[in-house]
Amino acid sequence: MEQNPKKQINIELPEDVAQGCYSNLAIITHSSSEFVFDFIRMMPGIQKAKVQNRIIMTPEHAKRFFNALEDNLKKYEEHFGKINLSGKGMPNIPLHFGDGTPEA
Structure with a gap:
């Protein structure tokens, strides 16, 4: 009995995307x-x-992302040591999107 070979996905990484984008704050809504x-x-x-x-x-993809991030953080801490968070959660800064005008 022949086993099915795994399908391979070719992923292209354009040069402008490869540079990355630095972020030090993420806001998640759902x-x-x-x-x-x-x-x-x-x-x-x-x-x-x-x-x-x-x-x-x-x-479903957010859950997969969460699981992958959790796995990678665990591996990171096993290799480099525990990540210590300073403070508790987000700083108490009011966040506003746009110019404050409500939109539907």
Whole structure:
């Protein structure tokens, strides 16, 4: 009996995407059908921050992402030591999107 070979996916990494995008704050929101990850770069002394990238996932893909991140954090800490978080959670900074005008 012949085993089915695993399918291979070729993934292209364009040069502009390969440079990456630095983020030191992520805001996650969700609805019943999707999770929205907004990645933000906060600069010291600057009152306005810009969303650098927005990733939208289905709940199933968000769960897979969570599991992969959890696994990678565990491996990181086994190799480099525990990651210590300073403070508790997000700083108490009010976050506002856009100009404050409500939109439907």
